[in-house]
Each structure stands twice: as structure tokens, then as C-alpha cells.
Amino acid sequence: MHNKHPVDAATAAASVAPATRPTFARRQLLAAAVTLPWLGTLGTAARAQEGALRIAQSTALTGPLGDLGSAMHQGAKAAFAGINAKGGVHGRPIELVTLDDAYEVPKALANVEKFLAERDTFALFNCMGTPMIDAMLPKVNESGIPFFAPFTGAQLSRVQGARNVFNIRASYADEAEKLVQHLSTIGITRIGIVYQNNAFGKEVFTAARQSMERLKLPGAIAVTVESNASDAGSAAAKLAGGNLEAIVIGLAGKPTLEFVKAFRGLQRGVTLYALSVMGTQATVKALGPDATGMAISQVVPLPSNVVMPVVRDFQAAWKASGATAEPSHLALEGYINARVFAEALHRAGRNPTRAGFIDATWNLKKWDLGGFEINASTPERNASRFVELTLVGRDGRFIR
Incomplete structure (x- = not known):
């Protein structure tokens, strides 16, 4: 059309x-x-x-x-x-x-x-x-x-x-590794991972798990969400009952919206960490107050910096x-x-x-x-390794 x-x-x-x-x-x-x-x-x-x-x-x-x-x-x-x-x-x-x-x-x-x-x-x-x-x-x-x-x-x-x-x-693996390193640095060990049941989500999960193993963090509670988001609510319920300090989100599009809204409806004291593909203005706007306080990795600098x-x-x-x-x-x-x-x-x-x-x-x-x-090296590596974390402020804007 x-x-x-x-x-x-x-x-x-x-x-x-x-x-x-x-x-x-x-x-x-x-x-x-x-x-x-x-x-x-x-x-x-x-x-x-x-x-x-x-x-x-x-x-x-x-x-x-x-x-x-x-x-x-x-x-x-x-x-x-x-x-x-x-x-x-x-x-x-x-x-x-x-x-x-x-x-x-x-x-x-x-x-x-x-x-x-x-x-x-x-x-x-x-x-x-x-x-x-x-x-x-x-x-x-x-x-x-x-x-x-x-x-x-x-x-x-x-x-x-x-x-x-x-x-x-x-890469998505670079972003996931950055998120896990940050959690380790600030002393958070009770981590959950929710990831899309497709190639994208599995890459994020694998990279996060490998990073946690390198840093000798306890194993994460991990759940998947289908691309149609049909099981986002049950995934949110499982993680909400896990006594977690933070959740790494390997979701994009509708599954992100449905999971975050469902989880925030059950629990609000857990920090949510997502990748740059989630961090668009449209997604943040759609989430409204549920996006406030989310940490999102970005692969380029803050455009107001x-x-x-x-x-x-x-x-x-x-x-x-x-x-x-x-x-x-x-x-x-x-x-x-x-x-x-x-x-x-x-x-x-x-x-x-x-x-x-x-x-x-x-x-x-x-x-x-x-x-x-x-810094170009070989075709199997990206030329940039830039990843930084941003927070979603109360006005929906990204801050460092």
C-alpha cells in the first residue's frame, strides 16, 4: 500500500x-x-x-x-x-x-x-x-x-x-556488554533478562549472559517474548516475582511497549535497561510515564551534547x-x-x-x-565501539 x-x-x-x-x-x-x-x-x-x-x-x-x-x-x-x-x-x-x-x-x-x-x-x-x-x-x-x-x-x-x-x-552484543558492565560496576547482581524470541533477541541474551559469566555475576532469570507480544504479560509476571534489582531488555517494537507497561503495572522499583533500538522518541512517547527512569544504551553521542x-x-x-x-x-x-x-x-x-x-x-x-x-579493523567487526548510557527524564528527553 x-x-x-x-x-x-x-x-x-x-x-x-x-x-x-x-x-x-x-x-x-x-x-x-x-x-x-x-x-x-x-x-x-x-x-x-x-x-x-x-x-x-x-x-x-x-x-x-x-x-x-x-x-x-x-x-x-x-x-x-x-x-x-x-x-x-x-x-x-x-x-x-x-x-x-x-x-x-x-x-x-x-x-x-x-x-x-x-x-x-x-x-x-x-x-x-x-x-x-x-x-x-x-x-x-x-x-x-x-x-x-x-x-x-x-x-x-x-x-x-x-x-x-x-x-x-x-553491535547489539557491544550494547548488551556495556549494560552488564555498568550493572556490575554499581554493584547490582540480581539481574533479569527478557529477550525477543528471534535472532535479534537471542544475540542480546547470549552477549549479556557471556558478559555476566566473565564478570562472575550470578546467573540471570531469563524469559522470552514472542514478536507479536502475546506473552509479554506472563513474562512480566515471572520477572516481577523474581526479587530483581534490574532487567536487561532485548526487545524491539510492540514487545517492548507491552512488556514495559505490564511490568510497570506490577512493579515500579526495578530499573529497566534497554538497547538503542528501543530508544526512539516514538517509543518513549508511547510509554509515557512508564519510560521515566529507563536506562538506554546509545551508539552515538547525545545530540544535545x-x-x-x-x-x-x-x-x-x-x-x-x-x-x-x-x-x-x-x-x-x-x-x-x-x-x-x-x-x-x-x-x-x-x-x-x-x-x-x-x-x-x-x-x-x-x-x-x-x-x-x-577504527576499521576487519569485516567481522564494526568500525565504532562507541556505547554510552542515557536515562529517560520525566519530560521524556534523554539525559546522561
């Missing part, structure tokens, strides 16, 4: 040649050029749009996780708009073409097949969703196209020897882009992904090939993007 809107209006506007863009868009580009001083390292004098390097993205702009995909997409566009305003990379603008897959595997596969059939598609960028990426990978690996910054923390995208697949965000240079750059780009939504972790993640892509493209030289670009990504060693480090 989403086929009528394969490309959002903002994306379509971004792909129009400069000569046909409205005056407002010109003003946005000029504003970006003035407010983003870091761009001087990437751009030269502006050239005509005909030389644009085209990258493609399939993501959810509508559907159950449309808020996630849209936020990341807007963050990436803000970064690319600023880069293009200063002449692009080696004088060549970057054109991001995005198709909506509504978080549906068949649509995502159709989008990728379309992109792969178009010879001017240089790379796939920031495609979203574990099920979608799992389905895309055989085609991606067969083609050899750069598959840059897929949005998943699952190990399935971290494939040994797959040099064309470049993961940035910390202007002490970090990368956040200041992001905020300037966000403002220059004309975005009206409040900056979010997901928007910052999209922005960071775009900046890293541009850096690798810069290192690939004036006439980049796919092979040269892939080599350049793996040469990003201990590169500091204003407080956010990229």
Missing part, C-alpha cells in the same frame, strides 16, 4: 539539478557553506551537478519503523547538503537517492535490485533493518558493490571476508538544512554515517572506483570525527 510514495518529497528535491532548485534550497546550501567550517577539508570550488556521484538507499520512510528511517535519512541529507554546498568531494557533489521500503523485505529487495541494475549507482548507503539487510546481503556480496553503514547491530552483517560491507554502529565537536557540527548542519524536527540520536547517526562516507570517498581520490573506495574505508584507522572514533 506504500508503493504510491517510493521517494519522499525532500529526497526528490535533493536530486534535482541546482539550476532547477527553488531559491529556498539555494539559501539552505549557502547557509550550510557559511556555518560548517569542517567542510573546507572536503570541498573545492563547486562544479556542475552532471558530475554527481550517485549513492542509493533503501530504508523505511513509512510503516511501523518509518520514524527511525526518516530520522536517519534526514541526518544524512543534512550532512551531504553541507558537503555539496562547499563543492562536494574533490569538486564532485554526492547525490543520495532514497526509496521507501516501509520496513518490508520484498520492497527492500526490489529497491536493491533496481539500484544494482542502474550502472551509475556507486554504493548502497545506510540501508535499514536486520531482516531487510539479511535478505539483501546475498545480492550485495555477489555484486561486490560497497554496502556502507547498514543499520543493524546484528552479527549477520559483520561477515568475515566481506570487505565491501562496512559496518559503523556498535555540544561539548563534542561532532555534535556542534551536526547541529549546525541540521539548522542549515531547514529541518524542523528536534535532533535525535538517529538523525545524528545518519549524519555521522554520511560524514564517514565522505571521508572515505575523499581518500579514494579524484576518480574513485568502487575497489578504491572499499580500500579507503579499511584505511580509516583511529580517525577522530570530533569525539567519535572510527
Whole structure:
């Protein structure tokens, strides 16, 4: 039912040649050029749009996780708009073409097949969703196209020897380990784990259990929840009766909402710890007061933490882009992904090939993007290990 809107209006506007863009868009580009001083390292004098390097993205702009995909997409566009305003990379603008897959595997596969059939598609960028990426990978690996910054923390995208697949965000295992380490540090030992009865949930559970074993913590009480959340209430009841101090939540989407509401209805004195996939504004809003006090791991910095240079750059780009939504972790993640892509493209030289670009990504060693480090090692490891904990305040905002 989403086929009528394969490309959002903002994306379509971004792909129009400069000569046909409205005056407002010109003003946005000029504003970006003035407010983003870091761009001087990437751009030269502006050239005509005909030389644009085209990258493609399939993501959810509508559907159950449309808020996630849209936020990341807007963050990436803000970064690319600023880069293009200063002449692009080696004088060549970057054109991001995005198709909506509504978080549906068949649509995502159709989008990728379309992109792969178009010879001017240089790379796939920031495609979203574990099920979608799992389905895309055989085609991606067969083609050899750069598959840059897929949005998943699952190990399935971290494939040994797959040099064309470049993961940035910390993995679900990294996040789970960070949560358990924090609990150990503050002396909490009575821990429960609730996890989704699918590959995602099992990865979280396995990582949390292994971390607890390394830290010599007592075994956790563990329960599962089906993806339709039909047993969320019974899982909550079991953990509520377990005399626990904290619960690690390996859930996403509806199971998160149903479990947290059910558990809070039974017990309110236990701190709940969740992963970044739970920590969207839409989920926090849906939970209302039940979200207050939850601890959530994040794989990028707090988007209001202007002490970090990368956040200041992001905020300037966000403002220059004309975005009206409040900056979010997901928007910052999209922005960071775009900046890293541009850096690798810069290192690939004036006439980049796919092979040269892939080599350049793996040469990003201990590169500091204003407080956010990229350290490429091997395809089975993500290039960022950044994980920090945030709390949900009474107003629904994230605080450190």
C-alpha cells in the first residue's frame, strides 16, 4: 500500500539539478557553506551537478519503523547538503537517492535490485533493518558493490571476508556488554533478562549472559517474548516475582511497549535497561510515564551534547538544512554515517572506483570525527565501539 510514495518529497528535491532548485534550497546550501567550517577539508570550488556521484538507499520512510528511517535519512541529507554546498568531494557533489521500503523485505529487495541494475549507482548507503539487510546481503556480496553503514547491530552483517560491507554502529552484543558492565560496576547482581524470541533477541541474551559469566555475576532469570507480544504479560509476571534489582531488555517494537507497561503495572522499583533500538522518541512517547527512569544504551553521542565537536557540527548542519524536527540520536547517526562516507570517498581520490573506495574505508584507522572514533579493523567487526548510557527524564528527553 506504500508503493504510491517510493521517494519522499525532500529526497526528490535533493536530486534535482541546482539550476532547477527553488531559491529556498539555494539559501539552505549557502547557509550550510557559511556555518560548517569542517567542510573546507572536503570541498573545492563547486562544479556542475552532471558530475554527481550517485549513492542509493533503501530504508523505511513509512510503516511501523518509518520514524527511525526518516530520522536517519534526514541526518544524512543534512550532512551531504553541507558537503555539496562547499563543492562536494574533490569538486564532485554526492547525490543520495532514497526509496521507501516501509520496513518490508520484498520492497527492500526490489529497491536493491533496481539500484544494482542502474550502472551509475556507486554504493548502497545506510540501508535499514536486520531482516531487510539479511535478505539483501546475498545480492550485495555477489555484486561486490560497497554496502556502507547498514543499520543493524546484528552479527549477520559483520561477515568475515566481506570487505565491501562496512559496518559503523556498535553491535547489539557491544550494547548488551556495556549494560552488564555498568550493572556490575554499581554493584547490582540480581539481574533479569527478557529477550525477543528471534535472532535479534537471542544475540542480546547470549552477549549479556557471556558478559555476566566473565564478570562472575550470578546467573540471570531469563524469559522470552514472542514478536507479536502475546506473552509479554506472563513474562512480566515471572520477572516481577523474581526479587530483581534490574532487567536487561532485548526487545524491539510492540514487545517492548507491552512488556514495559505490564511490568510497570506490577512493579515500579526495578530499573529497566534497554538497547538503542528501543530508544526512539516514538517509543518513549508511547510509554509515557512508564519510560521515566529507563536506562538506554546509545551508539552515538547525545545530540544535545555540544561539548563534542561532532555534535556542534551536526547541529549546525541540521539548522542549515531547514529541518524542523528536534535532533535525535538517529538523525545524528545518519549524519555521522554520511560524514564517514565522505571521508572515505575523499581518500579514494579524484576518480574513485568502487575497489578504491572499499580500500579507503579499511584505511580509516583511529580517525577522530570530533569525539567519535572510527577504527576499521576487519569485516567481522564494526568500525565504532562507541556505547554510552542515557536515562529517560520525566519530560521524556534523554539525559546522561
